[in-house]
Amino acid sequence: MSKHYSKLLERKVNSKTIYEGVVNFKVDTVRLINGTLSKREYMQHPGASAVLAVENGKVLFVEQYRYPIKKVILEIPAGKLKPGQTPLACAKAELKEETGYSAKSIKKILTFNTSAAFADENLHIFYASGLKPGKMHLDEDEFVNVKWLSLEHALKMVKNGKITDSKTIIALLFYKAFLAK
Numbered sequence: 001m002s003k004h005y006s007k008l009l010e011r012k013v014n015s016k017t018i019y020e021g022v023v024n025f026k027v028d029t030v031r032l033i034n035g036t037l038s039k040r041e042y043m044q045h046p047g048a049s050a051v052l053a054v055e056n057g058k059v060l061f062v063e064q065y066r067y068p069i070k071k072v073i074l075e076i077p078a079g080k081l082k083p084g085q086t087p088l089a090c091a092k093a094e095l096k097e098e099t100g101y102s103a104k105s106i107k108k109i110l111t112f113n114t115s116a117a118f119a120d121e122n123l124h125i126f127y128a129s130g131l132k133p134g135k136m137h138l139d140e141d142e143f144v145n146v147k148w149l150s151l152e153h154a155l156k157m158v159k160n161g162k163i164t165d166s167k168t169i170i171a172l173l174f175y176k177a178f179l180a181k
Contacts, residue, residue, distance in 0.1 A: 005033060007033055008033065009033070010030040010031065010032055010033070010038075010040070011030060011031045012028050012029070012030055013028075013029040013030060013031055013037065014028070014029050015027075015028045015029075016028075022080065023043050023044060023045050023046075024043070024044040025041070025042075025043055025044070026041070026042055026043075026044055027039055027040070027041050028040045028042075041118065042118050042119060042120060043118060043119040043120070043121070044119075044120055045080070045114075045119055045120060045121035046080050046081045046082075046083070047080070047081045047087065047121060047122045047123070047124070048078055048079060048080050048081060048090070048121065048122075048123050048124070049078060049079065049081065049087045049088070049090035049091035049094060049123070049124045049125075049126060050075075050076050050077065050078035050091070050094075050123060050124070050125050050126070050167045050168075050171060051076055051077045051078070051091050051094060051095045051103075051106070051125075051126050051127075051128050052076050052109070052125060052126070052127050052128065052171040052172070052175055053076070053077070053095060053099070053101060053103065053128040053129070053131055054127070054128070054129060054151070054175070055129065055130075055131045057150055057151055058148045058149060058150055058151070059076075059148070059149055059150075059151055059154050059172070060076070060077070060099055060101065060131070060146065060147075060148060061074045061075060061076060061146070061147045061148070061149060061154070061168075062074075062075060062076070062077050062098050062099065062144040062145070062146060062147070063075075063144060063145040063146075063147055064142070064143065064144045064145070065143070073163075073164060073165055074147065074149075074157070074162075074163050074165070074168070075163075075165040075167065075168045076125075076165075076167065076168045076171055077094050077095050077097075077098040077099055078094055078123075078167060079093070079094040079097070079098070087108065087111075087124035087126075088106070088108065088126070090124075091106060091108075091124065091126040091128075092106060095128060096134065096136075096137065097136065097137045097138060097139070098136065098138065098142070098144055098146075099136060099146050100133055100134045100135050100136040100137075100146070101128075101131045101132065101133055101134065102131070102132050102134055103128035103129060103130055103131055103132075104129065104130025104131075104132070105128065105129045105130050106126050106127070106128040106129075107126060107127055108124055108125070108126050108127075109125055109126065109127045109171075109174060109175075109178075109179065110124075110125045110170070110171070110174055111123065111124045111125070112125075112170060114166065114167070123167055125167065125170065125171045125174070127175070127179065151172070151175070151176065151180065154172055155172060155173075155176060158172060158173070
């Protein structure tokens, strides 16, 4: 029989920042519930917003190269929160910047932890509809292709391992399970 722990909290004893940048990397010393000390290495992230934009049964995607995995992938538009920016403002800005589209309706559908074992990032997913095309405003180091796919085709790509981006998979499956009519 497994043991049950009533208080799973770890208490920070001290903290050291080992890198500061767009994200920070930290090493904390923590006291475990049994009194011993341990290290916790993690990434501090400002949080991000992503947008599942759906119009007439089609989903709006961006295709871009992701250096850490050395691949071009398909994903929903997303970006990091700027200091003081709300998740909603970030979602609207990223949709416009990366695709040129603005939305008549945009609402939060989900917030999740991207990788709780080694990052504190919260990712907010928004659902957008009533899309109006416009001009893209990409960052100078950003290069994307905009693509529309039917929800069914996108879900097949998830099933077949062609869409591998976690926020995109979560958004598509959430939409299919709870929002699609």
